[in-house]
Amino acid sequence: MKSIQVLVLVLLVSGSEARALEWIENAEVGELFRTAGVDGTFVLLDAAAQTCTGHNEARARKRFVPASTFKIPNTLIGLTVGAVQSVDEPLPYGGQPQPLKSWEKDMGLREAIRVSNVPVYQALARRIGLERMQENVSRLDYGNHEVGASVDTFWLKGPLEISAIEQTQFLGRLAQDKLSFPAIHQASVREIAKLDEGDGWVLYGKTGWANFPDSGNGWWVGWVQRDRQIYSFALNMDLRDASEAGKRVEMGKACLKALGVL
Numbered sequence: 001m002k003s004i005q006v007l008v009l010v011l012l013v014s015g016s017e018a019r020a021l022e023w024i025e026n027a028e029v030g031e032l033f034r035t036a037g038v039d040g041t042f043v044l045l046d047a048a049a050q051t052c053t054g055h056n057e058a059r060a061r062k063r064f065v066p067a068s069t070f071k072i073p074n075t076l077i078g079l080t081v082g083a084v085q086s087v088d089e090p091l092p093y094g095g096q097p098q099p100l101k102s103w104e105k106d107m108g109l110r111e112a113i114r115v116s117n118v119p120v121y122q123a124l125a126r127r128i129g130l131e132r133m134q135e136n137v138s139r140l141d142y143g144n145h146e147v148g149a150s151v152d153t154f155w156l157k158g159p160l161e162i163s164a165i166e167q168t169q170f171l172g173r174l175a176q177d178k179l180s181f182p183a184i185h186q187a188s189v190r191e192i193a194k195l196d197e198g199d200g201w202v203l204y205g206k207t208g209w210a211n212f213p214d215s216g217n218g219w220w221v222g223w224v225q226r227d228r229q230i231y232s233f234a235l236n237m238d239l240r241d242a243s244e245a246g247k248r249v250e251m252g253k254a255c256l257k258a259l260g261v262l
């Protein structure tokens with residue numbers, strides 16, 4: 001009973017935090033979506049100012065399955081509970097044919113997150129186990145906290161769901177080392193999530209696609225560290241087929257540039 005009461009309190013507090021953030025609709029970002037003919041949302045969280053800037057607030061507050069963006073918390077949980085000793089410890093993919101040839105080999109999480117290897121991360125989830133997974137998803141205050149009864153599909157098919165705003169809150173805490181998880185493991189996750197860097201900025205992120213490779217919701221989430229300031233972001237959009245996969249990062253980078261972060 002006590003654990004249920006604590007969970008309810010966490011949900012109430014996290015919901016209040018999301019509502020407390022000021023939303024600023026940005027016309028330039030909105031125009032990017034309209035010009036591209038894309039149905040979606042983009043959120044940039046400035047944690048210091050407690051503001052969310054972007055496009056389509058209603059969708060930004062709507063929850064979707066996280067798909068492969070869950071590889072970020074999955075890595076953190078796996079390291080924390082000792083399911084793997086490092087991001088370079090190989091995990092088995094299972095030996096079965098996969099949608100992508102790049103998934104058909106055993107690999108560590110450093111490589112697996114880069115190619116978004118689903119079977120390797122499913123193997124990690126099975127090592128973690130349902131009880132420890134549920135405990136740590138709730139500890140992270142991640143989305144609706146619901147992992148259901150299938151430890152290796154809940155982030156792909158549900159019941160776990162998270163909104164774009166909640167993604168930015170979680171990632172902002174990870175970027176600033178503010179999660180109640182060992183700092184060494186948070187640092188490892190940040191290291192393998194790094195995508196690019198330029199003059200005064202470093203970009204971190206992860207894509208996701210619910211119902212891959214068929215039509216579904218596509219994600220690109222992450223954060224930019226710029227001049228010691230952290231800006232976490234989340235984009236999600238409707239994807240119709242594989243030809244649109246590249247639009248997630250393309251749209252996301254355009255939005256970041258429009259907001260002066262990249």
